[in-house]
Amino acid sequence: MRTTIQILQKIFTQRFYIQNTGFFLVLFYLLFGVVDGGNLISYHTSLMLGFLGSYTFLLIVLLLWGLYALKCVGFILKTFQTPGYDFLYPTMGSIPKATRGRIWLLLHMAIYMPVLVYAGIALGVAVTHGFYLPAVIIVVFNVAMCIWPLLVYERKLNHPDVLFFTGHLQRWLNRHFTKPPLLFFLYELFTNYPRRIFSVKLFSAGVLWLTFFLLGQMEFDLRGLQLGIILSVLLHMQLMLHHRSFDDSYLNFVQQLPVPLWKHYLRVMGIYFLLFVPEMVMITINAKTSLPGLLTCFAVAVSLLVLFRCLLYFSKVDAEIHLRYVLIISFVVLFMILGKYEWPAVLLLQTASAIIFLAKYRTYEPLPKMES
Amino acid sequence: MSETVIALHAVKKSYQDTPVLDIASLALIPGIYWLQGENGAGKTTCMKVMAGLIPFKGEIVLNGNVSSRQHPVQFRRLINYAEAEPLYPSFLTGRDLLELYLNTKGGDREQIRAISEKLGIDVFVNNPVSSYSSGMLKKLSLLLAFTGNPVLILLDEPLITIDVQALRVLYDLIRSYSAKGVTFCITSHQPIDPAELTLTGTLKVAHKNITLN
Numbered sequence: 001m002r003t004t005i006q007i008l009q010k011i012f013t014q015r016f017y018i019q020n021t022g023f024f025l026v027l028f029y030l031l032f033g034v035v036d037g038g039n040l041i042s043y044h045t046s047l048m049l050g051f052l053g054s055y056t057f058l059l060i061v062l063l064l065w066g067l068y069a070l071k072c073v074g075f076i077l078k079t080f081q082t083p084g085y086d087f088l089y090p091t092m093g094s095i096p097k098a099t100r101g102r103i104w105l106l107l108h109m110a111i112y113m114p115v116l117v118y119a120g121i122a123l124g125v126a127v128t129h130g131f132y133l134p135a136v137i138i139v140v141f142n143v144a145m146c147i148w149p150l151l152v153y154e155r156k157l158n159h160p161d162v163l164f165f166t167g168h169l170q171r172w173l174n175r176h177f178t179k180p181p182l183l184f185f186l187y188e189l190f191t192n193y194p195r196r197i198f199s200v201k202l203f204s205a206g207v208l209w210l211t212f213f214l215l216g217q218m219e220f221d222l223r224g225l226q227l228g229i230i231l232s233v234l235l236h237m238q239l240m241l242h243h244r245s246f247d248d249s250y251l252n253f254v255q256q257l258p259v260p261l262w263k264h265y266l267r268v269m270g271i272y273f274l275l276f277v278p279e280m281v282m283i284t285i286n287a288k289t290s291l292p293g294l295l296t297c298f299a300v301a302v303s304l305l306v307l308f309r310c311l312l313y314f315s316k317v318d319a320e321i322h323l324r325y326v327l328i329i330s331f332v333v334l335f336m337i338l339g340k341y342e343w344p345a346v347l348l349l350q351t352a353s354a355i356i357f358l359a360k361y362r363t364y365e366p367l368p369k370m371e372s
Numbered sequence: 373m374s375e376t377v378i379a380l381h382a383v384k385k386s387y388q389d390t391p392v393l394d395i396a397s398l399a400l401i402p403g404i405y406w407l408q409g410e411n412g413a414g415k416t417t418c419m420k421v422m423a424g425l426i427p428f429k430g431e432i433v434l435n436g437n438v439s440s441r442q443h444p445v446q447f448r449r450l451i452n453y454a455e456a457e458p459l460y461p462s463f464l465t466g467r468d469l470l471e472l473y474l475n476t477k478g479g480d481r482e483q484i485r486a487i488s489e490k491l492g493i494d495v496f497v498n499n500p501v502s503s504y505s506s507g508m509l510k511k512l513s514l515l516l517a518f519t520g521n522p523v524l525i526l527l528d529e530p531l532i533t534i535d536v537q538a539l540r541v542l543y544d545l546i547r548s549y550s551a552k553g554v555t556f557c558i559t560s561h562q563p564i565d566p567a568e569l570t571l572t573g574t575l576k577v578a579h580k581n582i583t584l585n
Contacts, residue, residue, distance in 0.1 A: 171498065171499075174465045174467065174468075174498045174499070174500070175467075175498045178465075178467055178468045178471040178472070179463075179464060179465075179468045181472065184461055184464070187461070187463045187464075188461055188463065191462070191463040192462065192463070246461070249459065250459060250460060250461045251461070252425060252459075253455075253458075253460070253469075253516075255424065255425050256423050256424060256425050256448055256451075256452075256453055257448060257472070257473070257476040257477065258445045258446065258447075258448035258449035258476055258477060258520075259445065259448075259476055260445050261444075362427065362444065363427040364427070365426055365427055367388075
């Protein structure tokens, strides 16, 4: 007969490692695959001595371990919210508190194990080489990373209706502020699809970083930066498709509000302006250009984003057709930029998106989903 | 003769190439109407068309001079709609939605606060809608339908999901708003209790058309 902990390990631990197989494969490759097998031990010993001997390096390592702990906590909380796992509340809630505490600890340690193993070895190295203070820091940090999640799990069990992002602060905000429609889509991304928005922003930042790196090798040319910006905008395409799907599913009621079309249009412009703010900050810090140059870059980016979104107000434009039109428009804009016709390009993009929006917003209707 | 509240002129609606509504003409005077029809007859589509939620061919005129085509904003101010199965973004709170409706549609905040209390919505209005039961969502969508200064309120299956106490409050609201001149169009598979509401007429959706009995 299976014990309770065996069943719970199957629900939490096994699922965690199965769902994160890709993540661990990449991690193992980075830790053990990039070094010649014969030098593996000396490589890791040097790495450990590196962070044991430098508090800055140690802080970065602790930060990474902390992020992994957050990933573990997020997984367990998400399991409780997954449809079909409601039975966990009455079953785990019926276990005596002390026993449940031990179960939480075992479950959390089982998924936090990779860090515990690496930290354990680092501890051995620290003691052997006389790094006593870093050793104490590592012990205290990891004990803390194993204790605080248990309180969060216990709280989740007692407050099933409280989501991961709705703590005291969120409830206070909910009582005192209302979310403007401009932020609905951003809330959707940050609360329900954080990975999607973070991955897009990460890749977009990567493209811009590469652009600045290449521009650093030569004399700065605004057109080169704008090419990078077009690529960065293209990376936002999946967010636009998500935006349409979100509007179709949840924001039907907005159509019924007595709001003039131009306000709806400004809302769409505002959403994409806000979405591109991180890139704007990055560009402002790194670009060796004047204010008019920066404004040109931002105007091109936001105009492209808004037009690409507006194309989706044609019901029959699916992801494939959208990609085709987006690439054609990008090429045209690229050539206009190369010919230093940035502002005429912005004007054309803005006119096209406004015409499409004003003509299609009220008549747009999502296509019914086809049965497969 | 009473003034026409809503008039439909050559209203046609198709999904892809399949016509679902083809109403040559329909005019309603103020009152309470029961919109009947079999499953799939087009009741909800008809309501969504009237509410300006989905595109259609033809024209709908409210109060004799507010056209769905020429005055889209004013049109939406005069007509409210509560869905049968409301769906809202999970992260929004009831208060977020209520404020949005009050800010755009206007109306008496105090009156809405009183209705909110009567329906028991004030207890959970600050929570995200993801934590609401289907009954709580339904109550919220009904409350939103009473915001602003509508002349016509469309209620899609309002009698299901809500508890007996809320149902009593809803009947009271319909009676009092109707007395103030607001017209109601209600779909329901359950018979509407004649002791609670006096119907002005029954609308039957069949064969893509609506007939008034």
